[in-house]
Amino acid sequence: MSVSIKDVAARANVSPATVSRALAGGQVSAALRAKVEEAVKATGYRPNLSARRLRSQESQTIGLIVADISNPFFTAVARAVEDEAYKAGLRVILCNTDENPDKEALYLQLMEEERVTGVIFAPTRATVGKLAKRQFNFPMVLIDRAEPGSGQDAVVLDNAGAAALLVEHLRDRGYRRIEGLFGNASTTGVERRLGYEEAMRRFGLTPSARFIPPSIKAAEEEVAGWFRRGPAPEAVIASNGLLLMGVVRALRAAGKSMPDDLAVAGFDNESWTDLIGPGLTVIEQPVATMGRTAMQLLLERLEEPDAPLRKMVLGGRCLTRGSTTGRERP
Amino acid sequence: MSVSIKDVAARANVSPATVSRALAGGQVSAALRAKVEEAVKATGYRPNLSARRLRSQESQTIGLIVADISNPFFTAVARAVEDEAYKAGLRVILCNTDENPDKEALYLQLMEEERVTGVIFAPTRATVGKLAKRQFNFPMVLIDRAEPGSGQDAVVLDNAGAAALLVEHLRDRGYRRIEGLFGNASTTGVERRLGYEEAMRRFGLTPSARFIPPSIKAAEEEVAGWFRRGPAPEAVIASNGLLLMGVVRALRAAGKSMPDDLAVAGFDNESWTDLIGPGLTVIEQPVATMGRTAMQLLLERLEEPDAPLRKMVLGGRCLTRGSTTGRERP
DNA sequence: ATGGAAACTGAAAACGATTTCAGTTGGCCG
DNA sequence: CGGCCAACTGAAATCGTTTTCAGTTTCCAT
Numbered sequence: 001m002s003v004s005i006k007d008v009a010a011r012a013n014v015s016p017a018t019v020s021r022a023l024a025g026g027q028v029s030a031a032l033r034a035k036v037e038e039a040v041k042a043t044g045y046r047p048n049l050s051a052r053r054l055r056s057q058e059s060q061t062i063g064l065i066v067a068d069i070s071n072p073f074f075t076a077v078a079r080a081v082e083d084e085a086y087k088a089g090l091r092v093i094l095c096n097t098d099e100n101p102d103k104e105a106l107y108l109q110l111m112e113e114e115r116v117t118g119v120i121f122a123p124t125r126a127t128v129g130k131l132a133k134r135q136f137n138f139p140m141v142l143i144d145r146a147e148p149g150s151g152q153d154a155v156v157l158d159n160a161g162a163a164a165l166l167v168e169h170l171r172d173r174g175y176r177r178i179e180g181l182f183g184n185a186s187t188t189g190v191e192r193r194l195g196y197e198e199a200m201r202r203f204g205l206t207p208s209a210r211f212i213p214p215s216i217k218a219a220e221e222e223v224a225g226w227f228r229r230g231p232a233p234e235a236v237i238a239s240n241g242l243l244l245m246g247v248v249r250a251l252r253a254a255g256k257s258m259p260d261d262l263a264v265a266g267f268d269n270e271s272w273t274d275l276i277g278p279g280l281t282v283i284e285q286p287v288a289t290m291g292r293t294a295m296q297l298l299l300e301r302l303e304e305p306d307a308p309l310r311k312m313v314l315g316g317r318c319l320t321r322g323s324t325t326g327r328e329r330p
Numbered sequence: 331m332s333v334s335i336k337d338v339a340a341r342a343n344v345s346p347a348t349v350s351r352a353l354a355g356g357q358v359s360a361a362l363r364a365k366v367e368e369a370v371k372a373t374g375y376r377p378n379l380s381a382r383r384l385r386s387q388e389s390q391t392i393g394l395i396v397a398d399i400s401n402p403f404f405t406a407v408a409r410a411v412e413d414e415a416y417k418a419g420l421r422v423i424l425c426n427t428d429e430n431p432d433k434e435a436l437y438l439q440l441m442e443e444e445r446v447t448g449v450i451f452a453p454t455r456a457t458v459g460k461l462a463k464r465q466f467n468f469p470m471v472l473i474d475r476a477e478p479g480s481g482q483d484a485v486v487l488d489n490a491g492a493a494a495l496l497v498e499h500l501r502d503r504g505y506r507r508i509e510g511l512f513g514n515a516s517t518t519g520v521e522r523r524l525g526y527e528e529a530m531r532r533f534g535l536t537p538s539a540r541f542i543p544p545s546i547k548a549a550e551e552e553v554a555g556w557f558r559r560g561p562a563p564e565a566v567i568a569s570n571g572l573l574l575m576g577v578v579r580a581l582r583a584a585g586k587s588m589p590d591d592l593a594v595a596g597f598d599n600e601s602w603t604d605l606i607g608p609g610l611t612v613i614e615q616p617v618a619t620m621g622r623t624a625m626q627l628l629l630e631r632l633e634e635p636d637a638p639l640r641k642m643v644l645g646g647r648c649l650t651r652g653s654t655t656g657r658e659r660p
Numbered sequence: 661a662t663g664g665a666a667a668c669t670g671a672a673a674a675c676g677a678t679t680t681c682a683g684t685t686g687g688c689c690g
Numbered sequence: 691c692g693g694c695c696a697a698c699t700g701a702a703a704t705c706g707t708t709t710t711c712a713g714t715t716t717c718c719a720t
Binding site: 002046047048049050051053054059068069070072075076078079082083091092093094096109110112113114115137216245248249252270271272275276 | 377408409439467
Binding site for chain 1: 699
């Protein structure tokens with residue numbers, strides 16, 4: 001069917017071995033190399049990557065497993081990972097788990113069958129704890145989400161620190177009753193919550209946090225409830241872009257405005273956050289750096305499989321905007 | 331190294347052929363099947379997909395080539411394509427071209443080497459015309475962008491019709507000097523421009539369109555120029571989400587507001603468009619349907635390689651919001 | 661009991677590349 | 691001129707599956 005290395009060899013009157021060497025830049029006389037190249041062009045030959053992988057036992061492919069590529073945070077991370085990967089001559093298989101542990105297990109198994117070179121993975125809280133128990137036939141770098149005992153390299157945000165930055169900022173602007181909304185699927189929610197609670201206590205304030213599913217709708221309903229039943233807090237911190245959008249939607253639906261009815265701060269500097277009303281105060285995550293770093297850690301791990309475990313913790317930046325302008329104290 | 335089917339066979343005291351059949355659900359006695367399954371579990375065997383692909387000559391993989399997965403339009407399409415693909419037991423290789431024809435050529439070649447089952451492709455204007463000339467070893471479905479003579483199945487929006495919807499809406503609300511901003515990299519820009527111009531003329535208005543690169547920055551600079559040098563039009567139509575965001579940014583930077591200083595309408599109902607100021611009037615593209623349909627067309631093409639060429643044209647919906655509220659006539 | 665069909669199993673041949681190993685040249689030096 | 695090394699080339703093995711082909715067993719109807 002498809003033209004194989006044998007066809008090229010036949011056409012150039014050489015052996016398949018010579019064709020292989022000529023194309024791979026091995027030791028071949030200039031004359032033969034030219035003949036081979038001519039034959040390749042004439043036949044329209046394309047190497048068969050499956051055959052190459054089978055023989056050479058390396059897939060030159062990595063897996064990227066995230067919750068949902070539609071989430072701008074993961075989109076940005078994925079884009080960075082892919083750029084680095086293709087630069088390194090690696091292909092990327094992308095998988096969306098929708099925070100579903102079953103899908104995570106399924107895709108991890110798929111990765112083993114693909115004999116991938118490595119995997120970059122943003123696991124759910126349910127899965128991250130089990131990773132240490134299993135042995136994979138590829139190295140893995142966790143991204144965005146990790147736990148002390150997971151036994152894998154990782155790139156994460158300083159979640160607690162970033163949450164504390166927001167609390168501190170809100171307190172400085174005079175807010176006291178600061179509510180926290182945290183995603184319940186990932187370790188980031190947990191860590192951000194701890195950072196929030198710790199900071200609140202440090203300032204002598206009473207923390208009040210809610211764990212909810214990481215979706216726009218969940219946040220919207222939660223905040224709508226505050227306005228319906230009251231009392232609403234003075235300020236809210238949303239632990240990711242989805243929750244942040246939910247908060248904004250609820251405010252709009254209830255005809256409330258920022259920061260007067262509710263001051264709003266959150267995570268993820270998505271492209272629209274500076275365009276909404278007075279602009280949203282957010283933690284900017286170094287998304288591209290995270291993706292690039294994950295890829296780097298993976299490549300280095302491939303070079304040195306026995307190097308000590310590494311966890312890269314990156315700092316977030318607090319971008320203050322109009323949604324937390326400040327409050328005249330009573 | 332890795333455990334192969336032979337190891338399983340040895341452990342179960344059967345031949346590799348039997349193991350293969352047992353796992354593929356072939357004709358095997360229940361007793362042997364159980365023995366094989368036990369052996370699989372004991373050895374931790376995972377089939378090697380490269381070997382399987384080589385032998386069976388089918389990759390069970392499709393390529394998805396788009397301009398930039400960070401663009402929410404493509405994100406949504408990609409998500410739909412992937413869901414459908416995994417449902418059909420196919421893997422997806424995602425490639426970002428950044429509207430660069432060289433990268434497009436590179437990735438198309440990669441797809442041939444991967445021996446992919448098929449490709450879903452959103453080509454640039456530069457490439458789409460050349461597709462008919464080349465022969466690929468896989469079927470291809472164009473998505474979002476196509477041209478009459480491209481010789482491939484396609485799923486596209488009724489671009490001219492959608493642009494006309496916007497013109498009609500703006501005219502109904504009393505706007506007359508309506509400027510159009512169109513992306514210059516894809517056929518959608520061209521088609522939307524034609525639809526815009528045709529509709530303007532139909533209403534006795536003078537079309538005034540600009541072709542610019544499909545980036546936030548390009549649109550922002552263009553609109554900023556209007557306010558700096560004047561005169562600004564009464565309304566603007568932006569032919570995609572990026573340009574739309576650029577328009578909004580320029581307005582904000584110049585301290586202008588919608589719709590009084592400039593009425594704004596555009597393409598792509600991105601999640602933030604109803605939250606900006608009075609809400610943006612946009613054409614909602616059936617993104618998920620587009621992705622799903624592309625996958626369907628591809629699967630059907632695989633079933634019936636010689637079926638006639640098909641082009642699916644989907645209608646856009648006009649969501650009217652505050653950015654085009656209307657104009658009191660002088 | 662016997663014939664034949666049906667069910668099951670294993671040996672071996674692919675799939676298309678890479679790579680080892682063993683030649684075969686040709687050139688150069690003594 | 692003989693010998694040796696370097697450079698080049700090809701035959702054949704290999705990667706891990708699937709699948710064909712042929713052989714064996716089982717079972718049922720006659």
